[in-house]
Amino acid sequence: MFMTSSSPLPHSIGVVQLPFLHHMTLSVPATEMGRTLILVSFICVLACNIYGDSTEATRKLSSIQYNPGCENDPICKRVSDSGSAPNLLYAYSVGNDTLHYFFSTVGAPTFLVAKTPGKKQESLNVSWTDFLSVNDTNVKNSVKLPNVNYAFAVVFTKLYEYNDTNDHADFTSIPNDEWNWNIRDFAKQFVWKGLNTTELNNPVTVRTNLSMTNIDESYISFDWKLFGNHDRNTEVPHLEHTINDTQFNFLINNWPTFCEKSRFGLELVMMGTDGVKHMTNIEESKSLDDEYTPGVFTMIDWSTQSKVLASDTDESKQLGGYLQWKPVVYLTEERSSQKQTQAKHYDTMKADHSVIKSMVPMRSLAMAFFGDQLNTMTLNATNISFGLPEDGFYAKSNYTVWSGSIGYGTPPQDEISILVIIVIAVGLGIPVVLIIFGGLIVCIKRRRSGKGENILVNVAGTRYDAIN
Numbered sequence: 248m249f250m251t252s253s254s255p256l257p258h259s260i261g262v263v264q265l266p267f268l269h270h271m272t273l274s275v276p277a278t279e280m281g282r283t284l285i286l287v288s289f290i291c292v293l294a295c296n297i298y299g300d301s302t303e304a305t306r307k308l309s310s311i312q313y314n315p316g317c318e319n320d321p322i323c324k325r326v327s328d329s330g331s332a333p334n335l336l337y338a339y340s341v342g343n344d345t346l347h348y349f350f351s352t353v354g355a356p357t358f359l360v361a362k363t364p365g366k367k368q369e370s371l372n373v374s375w376t377d378f379l380s381v382n383d384t385n386v387k388n389s390v391k392l393p394n395v396n397y398a399f400a401v402v403f404t405k406l407y408e409y410n411d412t413n414d415h416a417d418f419t420s421i422p423n424d425e426w427n428w429n430i431r432d433f434a435k436q437f438v439w440k441g442l443n444t445t446e447l448n449n450p451v452t453v454r455t456n457l458s459m460t461n462i463d464e465s466y467i468s469f470d471w472k473l474f475g476n477h478d479r480n481t482e483v484p485h486l487e488h489t490i491n492d493t494q495f496n497f498l499i500n501n502w503p504t505f506c507e508k509s510r511f512g513l514e515l516v517m518m519g520t521d522g523v524k525h526m527t528n529i530e531e532s533k534s535l536d537d538e539y540t541p542g543v544f545t546m547i548d549w550s551t552q553s554k555v556l557a558s559d560t561d562e563s564k565q566l567g568g569y570l571q572w573k574p575v576v577y578l579t580e581e582r583s584s585q586k587q588t589q590a591k592h593y594d595t596m597k598a599d600h601s602v603i604k605s606m607v608p609m610r611s612l613a614m615a616f617f618g619d620q621l622n623t624m625t626l627n628a629t630n631i632s633f634g635l636p637e638d639g640f641y642a643k644s645n646y647t648v649w650s651g652s653i654g655y656g657t658p659p660q661d662e663i664s665i666l667v668i669i670v671i672a673v674g675l676g677i678p679v680v681l682i683i684f685g686g687l688i689v690c691i692k693r694r695r696s697g698k699g700e701n702i703l704v705n706v707a708g709t710r711y712d713a714i715n
Contacts, residue, residue: 306340306490308475311447317375332441333379334453335390335612338473340490341366346655347392348493350471352453353378354610355434358471358495358653360568361398361616369393383609387618399519399551399568399625400613401653403497404606406431406467407512407632408504416634418512418593429505434608437467449473450496465503470496483582484573484650492571492654499647508640511647512632516606518613519551519568519625526551526627528595532660547572547592548658551625569658572651576633578644589635590649596628603628 315337317323323333334352339345345366349359363369369392377389408429409421421427431437438456450472472495474488488494499511517526529549552567572590579586596603603626607613617624633647634640641647
């Protein structure tokens with residue numbers, strides 16, 4: 248709104264009142280330059296109002312529990328026949344509903360998220376004797392949580408190592424024979440270290456036992472981090488996290504390889520209680536901005552429910568779980584764009600539901616939680632490989648870390664930050680101001696010059712009567 252002063256100044260003043268500034272008033276000269284400054288200021292203030300003043304609901308996050316209900320049970324003090332310790336991590340966050348987060352390396356490493364209604368803390372019940380049993384029938388439904396109205400899980404089923412003799416960095420180009428592949432089953436061929444209560448920080452790190460190899464500091468590990476607010480991870484790729492997700496790092500450190508040109512990859516299985524038997528394909532979204540992850544303009548979302556299947560109501564769009572990542576892995580502990588390579592994903596598996604179900608290991612948290620419910624659940628699988636042609640293979644760094652988010656609802660998407668908006672506004676506004684200001688100066692000078700010439704003409708052309 249514009250207001251006029253009752254006592255005009257030599258140059259008229261336009262006063263603009265913006266509600267975003269909490270009753271502060273901006274006063275600038277009412278010229279074209281002033282209006283441009285007002286526009287630039289308005290854009291900046293609007294950006295601040297949208298990005299800075301918006302409030303997001305938070306969740307109250309519990310502490311992380313290790314092997315809940317088994318603290319004093321001797322069965323959790325001993326390792327399995329393979330030498331692995333039983334590892335089950337559990338936490339929950341309370342908002343309008345309650346989200347329950349699990350991570351376990353009993354069998355195949357599994358991330359699981361379950362949602363229960365309301366703020367009531369449901370009682371988790373783990374039958375540890377059955378959960379750790381070698382009997383497949385006993386494992387089913389050995390981890391129980393009442394009143395679950397949605398749950399999904401991501402299972403790491405296999406670690407692939409392949410001989411990339413032609414340096415293509417592509418699974419599909421490798422001959423399918425034993426000379427070119429070394430495939431390890433996560434559920435059977437890995438030995439996991441146990442944790443103690445002093446290691447229950449956020450994030451929590453679970454590693455393979457070093458006794459698996461003869462090389463010092465050779466291990467594979469998972470870092471698991473929980474959040475109760477909406478923000479970004481402080482380390483690249485700076486994935487955005489919401490109140491409804493967790494994040495992980497998967498690290499292969501100094502791992503022995505079977506050939507000089509080895510590369511690694513993963514087989515993943517995702518499942519959800521969405522009630523459909525096949526998931527949609529993995530979706531890519533592009534951005535013009537690489538502010539958060541230099542050199543990377545793509546986000547990958549793998550969801551248990553597609554945008555097409557969701558109806559137009561906001562509530563239905565919130566249904567489903569997701570795994571989100573950027574197509575990048577880092578090759579040193581100090582992550583940087585100079586030390587990165589590609590995380591390449593492949594099409595989801597085109598196979599019958601029964602075939603994909605058979606890929607879910609019996610010894611896994613997924614089988615212990617869902618049991619025979621898997622027969623009617625959404626299921627699909629995919630592969631991810633690490634590396635680019637001419638990046639020196641795994642042997643160049645002996646270090647590969649991949650980060651992702653696992654959550655419930657709609658995956659977050661990168662948006663242009665307030666800083667970029669201000670830079671764009673100022674970058675576009677200043678040249679306009681300079682052009683207008685320069686034009687005004689030229690006009691004023693010409694106008695003054697024109698008036699001077701007219702005065703001279705009038706003086707020279709005036710006739711005066713002679714003085715007698």
